[in-house]
Structures are given as structure tokens and as C-alpha cells.
Amino acid sequence: MNAFVSVLGMDKKGIIKEVSSILSDTSINILDINQSIVQGYFTMVMFVDLSDMTIELTLLKKALNEIADKLQLKIKVQHEDIFNAMHKI
Amino acid sequence: MSQFNNILETIKMIDKEKLDIRTITMGISLLDCCDKDGEVAREKIYKKITTYAKDLVQVGESIEEKYGIPIINKRISVTPISIIAQSSDDSDYVAFAQTLDKAAKTVGVNFIGGFSALVQRGYTKGDKILIDSIPEALATTERVCASVNVGSTKAGINMDAIKDLGHIIKQTALNTKDQNSIGCAKLVVFSNAVEDNPFMAGAFHGVTGPECVIHVGISGPGVVKVALEKVKDAPIDVVSDTIKKTAFKITRVGQLVATEASEQLGVPFGIIDLSLAPTPAVGDSVARILEEIGLEHCGCHGTTATLALLNDAVKKGGIMASSHVGGLSGAFVPVSEDEGMIAAVEAGALSIDKLEAMTCVCSVGLDMIAVPGDTPASTISAIIADEAAIGVINNKTTGVRIIPVVGKKLGDSVEFGGLLGRAPIMKVNSFSSESFINRGGRMPAPVHSFKN
Numbered sequence: 001m002n003a004f005v006s007v008l009g010m011d012k013k014g015i016i017k018e019v020s021s022i023l024s025d026t027s028i029n030i031l032d033i034n035q036s037i038v039q040g041y042f043t044m045v046m047f048v049d050l051s052d053m054t055i056e057l058t059l060l061k062k063a064l065n066e067i068a069d070k071l072q073l074k075i076k077v078q079h080e081d082i083f084n085a086m087h088k089i
Numbered sequence: 090m091s092q093f094n095n096i097l098e099t100i101k102m103i104d105k106e107k108l109d110i111r112t113i114t115m116g117i118s119l120l121d122c123c124d125k126d127g128e129v130a131r132e133k134i135y136k137k138i139t140t141y142a143k144d145l146v147q148v149g150e151s152i153e154e155k156y157g158i159p160i161i162n163k164r165i166s167v168t169p170i171s172i173i174a175q176s177s178d179d180s181d182y183v184a185f186a187q188t189l190d191k192a193a194k195t196v197g198v199n200f201i202g203g204f205s206a207l208v209q210r211g212y213t214k215g216d217k218i219l220i221d222s223i224p225e226a227l228a229t230t231e232r233v234c235a236s237v238n239v240g241s242t243k244a245g246i247n248m249d250a251i252k253d254l255g256h257i258i259k260q261t262a263l264n265t266k267d268q269n270s271i272g273c274a275k276l277v278v279f280s281n282a283v284e285d286n287p288f289m290a291g292a293f294h295g296v297t298g299p300e301c302v303i304h305v306g307i308s309g310p311g312v313v314k315v316a317l318e319k320v321k322d323a324p325i326d327v328v329s330d331t332i333k334k335t336a337f338k339i340t341r342v343g344q345l346v347a348t349e350a351s352e353q354l355g356v357p358f359g360i361i362d363l364s365l366a367p368t369p370a371v372g373d374s375v376a377r378i379l380e381e382i383g384l385e386h387c388g389c390h391g392t393t394a395t396l397a398l399l400n401d402a403v404k405k406g407g408i409m410a411s412s413h414v415g416g417l418s419g420a421f422v423p424v425s426e427d428e429g430m431i432a433a434v435e436a437g438a439l440s441i442d443k444l445e446a447m448t449c450v451c452s453v454g455l456d457m458i459a460v461p462g463d464t465p466a467s468t469i470s471a472i473i474a475d476e477a478a479i480g481v482i483n484n485k486t487t488g489v490r491i492i493p494v495v496g497k498k499l500g501d502s503v504e505f506g507g508l509l510g511r512a513p514i515m516k517v518n519s520f521s522s523e524s525f526i527n528r529g530g531r532m533p534a535p536v537h538s539f540k541n
Binding site: 004006008034043045057058061074076077078079081082083085086087 | 092093095096097098099100104154155156157158338341342344345
């Protein structure tokens, strides 16, 4: 399954490192990344492949949420189909 | 990543604009649960519901997890109990309601609908027993919802039932007076009731439905409101188009969830109900959409027109996004469940009379309206009769969910809590309809030619 990991919050050092470390540790492949900063607001969307993931989805979300709390971010993991359904005919 | 902005738009809809799936409702047929012995029938009902729906809540939660979209309610609708229970020799059906309540608690759903009777052409033995059981059934259960269909375009209106239901609603209010007469919030009186409605309190599983089915009710008034904020002062055509596009996106998510739930549960998909269902939370209001279109307050002149536009555009946008549309599809206007409606009543802008006009063009009827506790039963019956007439003549579903709150009067307010919200007590017309209601009888089906 492919999913989007979205990370939103005030910009600070080390966000990409922290998030990508967890993905790497759990054998999740990053297929694409788009990141921008608007008025100090950090926005990143990663397109990832979860097919070799070595962790349950709920536990992955929990691990990411711990980082989110630490760095005061919002991190979501959502199956790609919700975006395809909404924005593609 | 070409989808970058689309992804952010979806996340914003969910996080900031309160986009959610309002309900996954499993319809279960109980037609094979009839028995001469009421106790045996209830055992069959309990077993069937707890078998079919055992994974419903867990599947709902796993879909929430996978797509990151909240699914607020998981619910069950069943075959109208009057049809099932009347094979038994029981003289009241409260125990059937209690069985439904127990089954709902076992599988973890927050409401179960179908303590219902369809009486538009008259009462059977079981219909009368069920209606008489409603006050005690709703007072002694927590999650059971009741509904009675009193009229249809083909059959006309059962005025005897309407007369009885005025008293039943008053008695239900009295039986639950310690909880602000909340029993009445779990009872809808319909005309032209639909058999595939996933929303409570009026959901039941029609006898023409399959053994088991999954319906999904969407929501998202906040998303529509925010979309309209971007087209301020544009002509009304642009408003209509904007609502259509937004409804399309919301409905596609509903279809995705419905398809997934249907697959995971191994149960056929029924319909998507394209309803804008408000909640008492700020930013989740249908009234505020109408105000965004240009009304100072919901309820002022122009409200019926803007609601008609909204209701129609929601359907037009949603229909293409779903393979099967049904239920009550449109915009709901439940007063206590909509922060903007509550504010409009408190500001003196919105009256029962205006709400009645709004129900001519919205998807249901007079919904979650609290009135003084001393409102006569005949006045409540007459309110139901007016709504039934609107439904029957205009070939649409209408419903009445009215709460004569014991001990409360005009100027008071009542807190129901949760999704049921808070209701200011509304003024009813103080002149009597008693002689009209006392006539009883059956109003003939209307002619559908000579339309004027």
C-alpha cells in the first residue's frame, strides 16, 4: 500500500531527519517528497511505499505522533486512495 | 508531486473544516426472526444482530486509521419491529426494544433504529401495540430509536395515527422528564419515509432490502461554508457550482469508505446518503452556509430560497460521485444540533413557521425542536399533520422530531448533550387545533395532476 505522510507545523531544525529516520527504521521507502516553508510554517508531504513495512500501521502512527509532540507538529499517515478519490475522476 | 495542493486541501478539510463520515449504518433484516413466542423471537433478534454486526465497529475504526478520516458513528438499522413482533402473543413490545438496546451495547454501536411502524394506510395489531409501547421503550432504553410513518403520497395521511402520536410524544416526554424529555429526541414521525436512511433517529431497514447491507451517511457543512467564503459577492450560479464541486469531493470520500466497509464486512453496499448533517460544534453548521450566501441570520426572508439552492446543489454534486444515492440526501435543519440555528432562534430570527417553510425544500422536516412542556397533544399532532401534508403533496420525505420539554417554557433552554446539542424552547401557535385533530380518519391521497 502507498500512503502520504504529511507533516505540518512551525519550522525548526531536524524535522526531516526525525521523520525520515523512523521511516527508514521501519523499512518504509520514500518515493517522493514535496516540502515548502510559507511564513515560517513548515509543510511537507512524503509519498511512501508501505509494502515492506516492519511495523503495524497503528504503531507507526504512534511513533510519528511522539515526534509530532516533541517538535510541536502535526503528522498524518493516510492511504493514497482518499486523495485519489477526492481529486481524480 | 502534482497532488501537493490537493493533499493539503484534503488535510485542511478534515483538520480544520470538520469533514467527516457521519455514519456507517448496517441494515439488518429481521424478517426471519418472527415467532409466536416473544421470548424466542427476541433471542433470534439478539443473536442475528450480534452475529452480523460483530465486526462493524472494529472495521469502522480500521478504515478511520487507514484513511485518516473520522467516522463519527457506527449504527444499525433493523426491519420495523411492529412487523416482526406481531407474530407473537405479546401485548406490549418494550421487551423487544430492550433486546435491541442490549444487542447495540454488545456490538458497541451508539444507536439502533427500527423500533418502528409503517401505518400510512392504517394500523395492524402490531402497529398499535408498538406505538403504545414507545413511551416506555424509549424511557427504559438508551440506544434505541423509534419512528412511525403516518403518510405517503400514494396512501394519504393516517390522521388517527397522528392524533395518537400527539399523546405518545407527550407521554414520552413525561417518562423521560428527568433527562429533559430526551426520549422524544429518539422518535421521528415521518411521511414518505425512506427504507435506506442511515441517519438516526429515523433509520429502519425496509422490508424490500437485502438480508444485510451497508449504508454510509456523509457530512461536511463546514467544508461547504469555507468553499463559499472564497466566492463572496459572486452571482448565485457560482455559489451553486461551488457547492456542487464541494459535494462531489465529500461524496467521493463517502463512496470510498462505503466500498471499503462493504468489502471488509462481506456485506453488500447499499447507498450513500448525501446529507449535510450539522453538529453543535462551531464550524459545522448548515445555518452558517445560508448566512454565507448572504443572509444576516438564518430564518430571515430568503432563507427558503438559499436552502433550496443548497439542497439541490448538494444532490447534483453528490450524485455523480456515488454509484448509488439514497436515504434522505440533502441538507438537514435540526435546530438543537446546529450552532447557527440555535443562534438564529436566540436572535429571534428563526421561528417554527419559517422552519416549516424550509422543510418544503430541505431533505427532511421539523427536526430537534424543543417546545414548551405544556403544549397540548393536539397542537403537536397538528404540527405533524402540517408536515405530513407538505411531504405527501410535494412527493418528498418529511419528518417531525419535536420535544415538549416537561417543566420548560418559552425563554428557557435545554441541554441534551453530545450530538443532540442544545435547544432554546421555541414558540408554538397558542390557538387550538383540537377539533381538527379529534376528527381522526384518513386524509385521501392527493391528485397528481392539475399542479398549481
